[in-house]
Amino acid sequence: MNIQVTAKKFEAKLKKIKVLAFDLDGILTSSHVWWASEEVGFNRSFCIYDGYGMKVLMKAGLKVGVITGGNSVSVTKRVDQLGLDFCYAGNEDKRAAFLDLMKRYEVEASEILYMGDELFDIPLLKKAGFAATVPNACDEVKEIVDYVTERQSGMGCAREVIDLVRYAQNIHPVLEDF
Secondary structure (H helix, E strand, C coil), X not given: CCHHHHHHHCHHHHCCCCEEEECHHHHHCCCCCEEEECCCEEECCXXXXXXXXXXXXXXXXXXXXXXECCCCHHHHHHHHHHCCCEEEECCCCCHHHHHHHHHHHCCCHXXXXXXXXXXXXXXXXXXXXXXXXXXXXXXXXXXXCCEECCCCCCCCHHHHHHHHHHHHCCCCCCCCCC
């Protein structure tokens, strides 16, 4: 896959995006959790590439965060570590979070990208201006999204979608020479 060619295919929708919201389990993680302890709860494994891509978009002025049904110390720590703009956690009914994003950032649904993989993500995927998922998502989700990534859950799939936005919006971070 050539990410630049793919971005061009979706350019009209991707240029409108101002807010990117990601499901956590099954998108930013592999969907596997490990029980740590009563204090910590479940532990998750995150992909560094996704986090860096999020930071690049935030530095360019886009709003980036998560809407997740899960809630544990590992969720809070990762969101805080990345300095994400928002985190809605602990409710599988994500519709209120989506509506709050629209109000908070004064955007239309067409200006929000949502990436999810499970049945309870369907209302947001249908409403978002650009919807994406992973190859291992349930069939009902794959049937309604704009884009299914090549990368699997927790393996840089969010970065793949982030890079589509970067190319469509001409966001290219350059490190200064020294």
